[in-house]
Amino acid sequence: MQPSFSDLAAEVLHRCDQIAAQSELPGTVCRTFCSHATAGAVRLVSQWMRGAGLFVGLDAACNLVGRSADDHRPWLLIGSHIDSVPNGGKYDGALGVVLAIATAEMFQARFEELPFTIHAIAFSEEEGVRFRSPYIGSRAMAGCFDLTLLDRCDEQGATCRQAMKAFGGDPDRILSAALPTERILAFIEPHIEQGPILESSGLAVGIVDGIVGQTRATARFVGRASHAGTTPMSMRQDAMAAAAQWILAVESFANATTGLVATVGNVQVIPNVPNVIAGEVAVRLDVRHSSDEVRRSVSQHLKAVGQQIADARGLKFHWEKCEQQDAVAMDKSLVTALEIACRDASQPIHHMLSGAGHDAVIMSQIAPTSMLFLRCKGGVSHHPDESVEVKDVEVALQVIYYFIQELAAKKKSFHPIHRATK
Ligand SMILES: [Zn+2]
Structure with missing residues (x-):
């Protein structure tokens, strides 16, 4: 039976x-x-x-x-x-x-x-x-x-x-x-x-x-590490602050885009010390969308936003695409x-x-x-x-x-x- x-x-x-x-x-x-x-x-x-x-x-x-x-x-x-x-x-x-x-x-x-x-x-x-x-x-x-x-x-x-x-x-x-x-x-x-x-x-x-398709990329903000106590706020090239600004921009852009999920789940900081302004921050981004066209244009947009943030703060910006799945x-x-x-x-x-x-x-x-x-x-x-x-x-x-x-x-x-x- x-x-x-x-x-x-x-x-x-x-x-x-x-x-x-x-x-x-x-x-x-x-x-x-x-x-x-x-x-x-x-x-x-x-x-x-x-x-x-x-x-x-x-x-x-x-x-x-x-x-x-x-x-x-x-x-x-x-x-x-x-x-x-x-x-x-x-x-x-x-x-x-x-x-x-x-x-x-x-x-x-x-x-x-x-x-x-x-x-x-x-x-x-x-x-x-x-x-x-x-x-x-x-x-x-x-x-x-x-x-x-x-x-x-x-x-x-x-x-x-x-x-x-x-x-x-x-x-x-x-x-x-x-x-x-x-x-x-x-x-x-x-x-x-x-x-x-x-x-x-x-x-x-x-x-x-x-x-959904997926893009993984690393956005790298390169500033200058310096003393947290002696460097005036106006004279900093703070890679951490730039990365933080970009992470929030990623979140608000994803909130405003139908069907998009974008995540920063990993951040690497150099030198990663409390009393030193971060000289370099690598931010791992994961972007997913059902449309490959949308996902690609979103990646390009977020890259451009990263570049703008870096430029405005006098930092260097590097973008590395790690993985892509349609x-x-x-x-x-x-x-x-x-x-x-x-x-x-x-x-x-x-x-x-x-x-x-x-x-x-x-x-x-x-x-x-x-x-x-x-x-x-x-x-x-x-x-x-x-x-x-x-x-x-x-x-x-x-x-x-x-x-x-x-x-x-x-x-x-x-x-x-x-x-x-x-
Ligand atoms: Zn499974």
């Missing part, structure tokens, strides 16, 4: 607890790439995948994949990442992995009837903690893994190559982890929202339309299928953007991709207080169930399956 949505939802949360207990630091959630804790989580996930009737394998990049069959049918990929940040929460990533397995369980008795096979994926690395580079697992699957990363060392001096080998991966054949894109029907990533919008709207789930739109037909699924599950249809990056960003390069967000308490994530309600997991399971029904119906109408009669 097929388990009920509510029984499955309770089991999903129970499994998240069990994954969380696999930790590098007991009492906290910490699973970095290829650690012993992650190996423990992968063992659990493997068991559950087998229990759901999936054939389980670890690929060269240490991604765990459970396949419902190995035949001519196209692949529906479902999953998220198994790693976590240090002192993280129980649900970021792990929830998407166990929801993928629960999905297989919902269809286990009907694997043969579906016009596609279900692949549950636990991406090996998304957070970028151990080797300071995110999306290691999905990049390998998407065929865009940067091979130079294999020789990068973690804080203990182990290379990424060594870490993968010790875990059971095959870094020398990492290109073999790339999926055959022509086989993939779609990828869907269920994930906690990591923000407060669903909760404040009273909604269990949301359909992600796109993932916005990613989710696949329209999958978004439509999710709308139908929400309607079938008697849920309001709510579209939203993701302000955070996800494996879906990378997978969208090789597959029609979509995401389903689940409400999390207070919007808190990357924190021990991450919390998800069992009722919301039940709703997510229903939506995914109807989503797959919808995909199956569509797929059948496109490619009718002819079965041999006995």
Whole structure:
């Protein structure tokens, strides 16, 4: 008998607890790439995948994949990442992995009837903690893994190559982890929202339309360090005051620009001493917007504002762009299928953007991709207080169930399956 949505939802949360207990630091959630804790989580996930009737394998990049069959049918990929940040929460990533397995369980008795096979994926690395580079697992699957990363060392001096080998991966054949894109029907990533919008709207789930683009840059104000007691106010070139003025300008500009979030979360001060006027301040800026055009023009504007502030104070100004990720739109037909699924599950249809990056960003390069967000308490994530309600997991399971029904119906109408009669 097929388990009920509510029984499955309770089991999903129970499994998240069990994954969380696999930790590098007991009492906290910490699973970095290829650690012993992650190996423990992968063992659990493997068991559950087998229990759901999936054939389980670890690929060269240490991604765990459970396949419902190995035949001519196209692949529906479902999953998220198994790693976590240090002192993280129980649900970021792990929830998407166990929801993928629960999905297989919902269809286990009907694997043969579906016009596609279900692949549950636990991406090996998304957070970028151990080797300071995110999306290691999905990049390998998407065929865009940067091979130079294999020789990068973690804080203990182990290379990424060594870490993968010790875990059971095959870094020398990492290109073999790339999926055959022509086989993939779609990828869907269920994930906690990591923000407060669903909760404040009273909604269990949301359909992600796109993932915002991001620019990271460093604004460097260079003045002159001098004595805090003997330098008159009129004769200072205070890099700290200039940086502070710019940070407030960033905030007010973001407040006045629809859809823009701009953050200064890191400041480096030289010499960083209470009785010395700061000679140099480097300010790290993070800018995100769903429109790449807006984001680029905002970056240019904030750079110009920094230059004006520096000029007015007689300082030098340097601007270094560090990282840039363009916005990613989710696949329209999958978004439509999710709308139908929400309607079938008697849920309001709510579209939203993701302000955070996800494996879906990378997978969208090789597959029609979509995401389903689940409400999390207070919007808190990357924190021990991450919390998800069992009722919301039940709703997510229903939506995914109807989503797959919808995909199956569509797929059948496109490619009718002819079965041999006995
Ligand atoms: Zn995540």
